Amino acid sequence: MTRNPKWLKLAARRSSARSWCLGMLLDEYASIEHLSREEVAAKLGCDVHTLEWLALCKRPSVDRFADDISRITTRFTIEPSKLIHIIRSVDVLKDMRERTNAAEHKRFLLAARDHDEEDHQ
Amino acid sequence: MPARFPSPAEELALHEQVTTGDPIAPVALYERFMDPATTALRRDLRCSEDEAYDSAIDAILIYLESPSLYDRNKGRLSTYLVAIAKRKAIDRIRSRTAERKREAAYAEIVELRATDPNDEMGVGIEAREIWQIVERQILSAGDRNALKLILAGERSTELLANALGMTGSTEDMQAEVKRNRDRLLKILERLGVSLGK
Numbered sequence: 001m002t003r004n005p006k007w008l009k010l011a012a013r014r015s016s017a018r019s020w021c022l023g024m025l026l027d028e029y030a031s032i033e034h035l036s037r038e039e040v041a042a043k044l045g046c047d048v049h050t051l052e053w054l055a056l057c058k059r060p061s062v063d064r065f066a067d068d069i070s071r072i073t074t075r076f077t078i079e080p081s082k083l084i085h086i087i088r089s090v091d092v093l094k095d096m097r098e099r100t101n102a103a104e105h106k107r108f109l110l111a112a113r114d115h116d117e118e119d120h121q
Numbered sequence: 122m123p124a125r126f127p128s129p130a131e132e133l134a135l136h137e138q139v140t141t142g143d144p145i146a147p148v149a150l151y152e153r154f155m156d157p158a159t160t161a162l163r164r165d166l167r168c169s170e171d172e173a174y175d176s177a178i179d180a181i182l183i184y185l186e187s188p189s190l191y192d193r194n195k196g197r198l199s200t201y202l203v204a205i206a207k208r209k210a211i212d213r214i215r216s217r218t219a220e221r222k223r224e225a226a227y228a229e230i231v232e233l234r235a236t237d238p239n240d241e242m243g244v245g246i247e248a249r250e251i252w253q254i255v256e257r258q259i260l261s262a263g264d265r266n267a268l269k270l271i272l273a274g275e276r277s278t279e280l281l282a283n284a285l286g287m288t289g290s291t292e293d294m295q296a297e298v299k300r301n302r303d304r305l306l307k308i309l310e311r312l313g314v315s316l317g318k
Contacts, residue, residue, distance in 0.1 A: 007155055007174045014178050015147070018186075022144070056151055058144040058185075068144045075145050 004049040012052035022072070023055025029086045032093055044082050054078075060087065124156030126199040136198055139188045150181050154202055161203055162210050172213045173206075180206035254312055259305070268305050 016023030030040045041051040054076060060068030069087075073080045127135065135153065138146040158180065159173040168176070180202045184191060191201050259265055266284040275281065278291075281298045289297070 005155065006170075007151075007159070007178070010174055011151055011155070011178050011181075014175075014182065018182065020186075021147075053148060056147045058142065058147060060144055061142060064142075072144050075148070 004052075008049065008052050012055035015056050020058055021055060022057040022059050025059055025087060025090050026051065026055060028090050028094075032090065040086075043086065044078055046076065046078055050076050050078075124160050126157045126197075127153045129197055132198040133193065136188065136191065136193060139185065147181070147185055150185070154181060154199065157199070158203055158206050162206055166207065166210050166214065168210045168214055172210055172217070176206045176210035176213060177202075179209040251312070255309070258308055258312060264301075264305060267301060268309070271302060271305060 012023055015021040016027050018024060026040055029035070030037065033040075035043070037048055037051060041048050044051065044054075046054075054072070057072055058068075060072065069080050069084060072078070073083055126132070131153070135146070135149055138149060155174075155177055158177040159170070162168055162173040162176055163170065183205055184198075184202060191198060195201075255268065256265065259268060263284060263286045267281050270281055270284055278295050278298045281302065282288075282294045285298065285301055287294055287297055
């Protein structure tokens with residue numbers, strides 16, 4: 001990337017509010033790992049401006065993950081394994097969180113049913 | 122050199138990039154459209170730089186979310202994006218203008234109602250002095266309570282009767298409250314004369 005226009009930061013912030021943007025995933029990673037933007041950039045081996053450009057990208061799709069990763073990392077000269085690590089970390093954690101929530105919801109329903117049955121006895 | 126929109130061929134290629142789901146297509150769109158779009162917005166609508174940036178970003182995000190809504194046979198992608206951005210910018214300008222009007226109206230009201238803090242302090246001191254004179258002239262607690270209610274604008278016979286410690290039938294009470302009210306106002310009038318000296 002040769003230049004960092006005035007609107008870049010704003011565009012990155014606005015994009016990060018969209019679930020289909022890589023920006024949201026990078027923000028989620030920062031939040032999960034308690035990292036600053038500078039630290040996330042360091043994890044990717046790039047500077048903060050490159051992180052802002054990355055935020056504008058679409059998230060790699062599941063069905064052509066490798067191709068999408070390659071497109072993004074080639075464009076921004078990033079080590080593919082570093083971006084993959086971040087995406088996988090967020091995906092795994094979100095999946096675990098969803099499973100935990102589902103299990104807790106199921107336990108709650110079972111407890112509610114048991115309580116209801118006790119009341120009717 | 123002023124920013125220029127991409128050529129029609131380049132725009133078609135960009136649209137193709139977006140519709141095929143290229144993850145870096147948004148980057149290309151921002152790079153190629155942001156500067157010329159914001160220049161057009163500022164020139165045509167005289168909006169602020171921030172309003173132009175936000176509106177151009179709105180247009181790009183709207184397009185990226187539903188690229189199929191753009192019909193390449195109806196016109197250029199730049200025309201489509203600038204049209205969206207202009208609508209968004211006009212909304213922002215209207216909202217800003219309305220907010221300024223509201224602020225101006227509010228400021229006018231506040232200015233009209235606000236009093237000089239020195240005046241307020243002076244009024245407070247004067248009121249205290251007057252009340253001290255009233256207390257010297259009106260010794261009954263009931264009369265003082267009734268006078269406080271009268272000065273506060275209270276006109277309820279029942280409340281004034283209570284303050285005066287009166288009991289009895291409503292009709293009698295009405296006449297009695299009126300008589301006491303007139304009496305207290307007379308005292309005030311007299312005090313007003315003496316204070317005005």
